[in-house]
Amino acid sequence: MSMSFKELMKVLGLGAVAFVLGVEWLNWLKRRLRDSHGPLKEVLFFPSPQACVEHLFIHHKHFPCACPLPHGVETSFSRLLVHLLSARMSLDLCVFSFSHMELSRAILLLHKRGVVVRVVTDRDYMTITGSQIGALRKAGICVRHEMSSAVHMHHKFALVDGRKLITGSLNWTLTAVQSNKENVMVTEEPELVGPYQKEFQKLWEANDPANHKPQCTNGQLNIKTCKDR
Amino acid sequence: MSMSFKELMKVLGLGAVAFVLGVEWLNWLKRRLRDSHGPLKEVLFFPSPQACVEHLFIHHKHFPCACPLPHGVETSFSRLLVHLLSARMSLDLCVFSFSHMELSRAILLLHKRGVVVRVVTDRDYMTITGSQIGALRKAGICVRHEMSSAVHMHHKFALVDGRKLITGSLNWTLTAVQSNKENVMVTEEPELVGPYQKEFQKLWEANDPANHKPQCTNGQLNIKTCKDR
Numbered sequence: 344m345s346m347s348f349k350e351l352m353k354v355l356g357l358g359a360v361a362f363v364l365g366v367e368w369l370n371w372l373k374r375r376l377r378d379s380h381g382p383l384k385e386v387l388f389f390p391s392p393q394a395c396v397e398h399l400f401i402h403h404k405h406f407p408c409a410c411p412l413p414h415g416v417e418t419s420f421s422r423l424l425v426h427l428l429s430a431r432m433s434l435d436l437c438v439f440s441f442s443h444m445e446l447s448r449a450i451l452l453l454h455k456r457g458v459v460v461r462v463v464t465d466r467d468y469m470t471i472t473g474s475q476i477g478a479l480r481k482a483g484i485c486v487r488h489e490m491s492s493a494v495h496m497h498h499k500f501a502l503v504d505g506r507k508l509i510t511g512s513l514n515w516t517l518t519a520v521q522s523n524k525e526n527v528m529v530t531e532e533p534e535l536v537g538p539y540q541k542e543f544q545k546l547w548e549a550n551d552p553a554n555h556k557p558q559c560t561n562g563q564l565n566i567k568t569c570k571d572r
Numbered sequence: 573m574s575m576s577f578k579e580l581m582k583v584l585g586l587g588a589v590a591f592v593l594g595v596e597w598l599n600w601l602k603r604r605l606r607d608s609h610g611p612l613k614e615v616l617f618f619p620s621p622q623a624c625v626e627h628l629f630i631h632h633k634h635f636p637c638a639c640p641l642p643h644g645v646e647t648s649f650s651r652l653l654v655h656l657l658s659a660r661m662s663l664d665l666c667v668f669s670f671s672h673m674e675l676s677r678a679i680l681l682l683h684k685r686g687v688v689v690r691v692v693t694d695r696d697y698m699t700i701t702g703s704q705i706g707a708l709r710k711a712g713i714c715v716r717h718e719m720s721s722a723v724h725m726h727h728k729f730a731l732v733d734g735r736k737l738i739t740g741s742l743n744w745t746l747t748a749v750q751s752n753k754e755n756v757m758v759t760e761e762p763e764l765v766g767p768y769q770k771e772f773q774k775l776w777e778a779n780d781p782a783n784h785k786p787q788c789t790n791g792q793l794n795i796k797t798c799k800d801r
């Protein structure tokens with residue numbers, strides 16, 4: 344059974360198209376199966392070893408930090424900072440106790456960069472010695488606190504750009520970071536990020552000072568330029 | 573171009589085999605793509621509304637609970653209990669503060685069922701009023717505490733059968749469950765479960781009383797039949 348040249352060309356042409364489509368499709372399949380591994384999931388444990396984190400705040404090659412801490416070491420704390428400083432649009436923070444200076448510095452830097460920062464914190468713990476809540480407010484960052492004095496706002500989570508969740512047992516204090524046994528999970532898994540984002544919004548709205556006038560007329564709630572969003 | 577009966581049968585046979593293989597393969601592909609959605613991920617927020625959880629402890633159709641709490645209502649707390657009580661082999665618990673009576677009842681029930689329960693807790697908080705740690709020890713459950721008095725074991729996570737992680741901000745106290753703003757995440761994601769399991773093992777070994785003799789000779793560490801594993 345012989346084949347004409349025209350027929351041969353037709354078969355070869357179809358074969359080539361089928362081959363290219365097949366390869367493309369296999370690549371797509373490979374990508375899908377690889378993606379089934381899923382989005383970012385990182386677990387950090389504390390206490391974190393101490394190391395210099397200056398390079399995360401100031402990018403200046405020709406002016407290395409002269410502090411006595413180890414340099415060029417990645418720690419749980421430096422990873423936490425990296426994730427927080429990755430915010431480009433927004434940072435929603437829900438934290439019981441916040442007195443850590445470097446974490447405060449990171450939040451202030453994000454605010455200075457134009458990232459929309461919103462903070463919900465505990466009523467009692469925001470006024471303890473060393474609390475950074477006052478510093479955030481003075482810089483114009485919107486802070487709301489749990490309105491009821493009978494319950495604690497005990498969450499410790501942050502949402503970066505509405506798509507990265509940082510959550511765990513870690514309060515934002517020096518003791519928690521440097522001494523305690525603590526855990527922090529960082530994930531971009533939408534099924535986990537979604538509920539936390541919804542919870543943040545719920546707490547943000549429930550603790551709107553406008554709805555709790557008797558407790559909010561002392562002028563301490565909105566200092567400088569806090570524009571509630 | 574005519575085809576003999578034999579040839580027709582051959583083509584039909586091959587076609588049928590190709591069809592069956594194709595359908596099977598498409599099903600496999602569908603399963604893989606659906607699985608890319610991933611393993612269990614559940615988020616629980618607290619405070620939890622109060623509801624009767626008696627049915628989770630006693631399966632007895634003809635003897636319904638007569639308590640005044642709402643019945644047949646699923647809450648964050650009942651979901652937490654369901655996940656804990658799903659343990660068949662082991663429960664590794666790492667919790668800062670543990671005074672919740674129903675959670676204690678659940679752990680004791682698991683122990684009674686033969687589930688291997690291991691608990692790591694904080695040194696200071698295990699002796700506070702209402703702590704359930706003593707009750708667990710009396711029942712023969714192995715409890716270890718953070719050996720250093722300078723640091724807190726601040727984790728609040730549990731591992732069910734080494735494959736389900738329960739973690740969050742929630743301490744195992746009545747205030748946390750019924751009053752505070754808290755979060756708990758339940759997941760079977762191996763990339764998250766793995767590091768926590770490793771951390772548990774690390775803490776379990778680091779706080780082995782055998783390695784800390786001066787603090788462990790008061791006879792309070794191993795009551796009844798605690799067999800350290």
